[in-house]
Amino acid sequence: MRKNIQILQDIVSRKGSSKVLTFSIPHVFKALQLLDKEGFVSRATFAKEIHLGEGAVKTLILHLKKAGIAESTKSGTFLTEKGKKLTNQIKNTITKECKVKKSSIIQGKYNHAILLKKYSKMIKTGIEQRDYAILYGSSGCTTMIYKNEKLVFPGNERECFPRDAKTKKYIIENLCPHEEDVIIISSSDDPFVAEISAKNAALWTIAIG
Known part of the structure; x- marks a missing residue:
């Protein structure tokens, strides 16, 4: 399980960027729970449920994509197979x-x-x-x-x-x-x-x- 938490930690890492993130590990976990429950999640829903601004939501989704955890279409953001596996392991x-x-x-x-x-x-x-x-x-x-x-x-x-x-x-x-x-x-x-x-x-x- 420590490896899974490290994955969440990597997602909230700035990775060389000077931009200060307004979300952290528990926000990412709530995002994964939301994606797991809903299937497809819009930016507006992310903002409402995770209490983040529009810019922070965009950054969160970008970090999830870079980690291979999620992808996006016109219908919204969804978990990849890697994302589903990670979420299920934490849910266990x-x-x-x-x-x-x-x-x-x-x-x-x-x-x-x-x-x-x-x-x-x-x-x-x-x-x-x-x-x-x-x-x-x-x-x-x-x-x-x-x-x-x-x-x-x-x-x-x-x-x-x-x-x-x-x-x-x-x-x-x-x-x-x-x-x-x-x-x-x-x-x-x-x-x-x-x-x-x-x-x-x-x-x-x-x-x-």
Whole structure:
């Protein structure tokens, strides 16, 4: 999986250009998810969904093309076979995402959860994930592990929702975790920031794992 993250890193490299890019790895991942879901994606849709300006969208598409990840026609931009393979490999690790309502330990107005398959051994205390989320504007980030049919905090294995069965049930039903899976939930007053910061925390967990 590290190789796949390196591919995303290469896509956001300026590659000798002096132009400062306004998108980064989590934006590229969201673009791949959008292409995977929709098939063909217009520049206007990219701009709306990834919160980028017209110039940044053009540059993003150009970098995807140079990497052999995507191509474009009048119908829009689409994934190449290489792009489909890359996206599917990442999806095998980042299998599900969902929004989570505010609760006793998840305090954001908007909260975005991401599941990482079998990554519990790569998690120390959750502080690293919080730091990667904060880089993208997160107001807080909670990391938990699914173990023995419970959601527990890394390190001390204390149960996350001892008195909140509703939130626990919602997360389990929507993310479908299995033993030793990791769930990262990032919070913000803005839904896009909550999502993009959660993506950054998840992707860098994979990169350093």
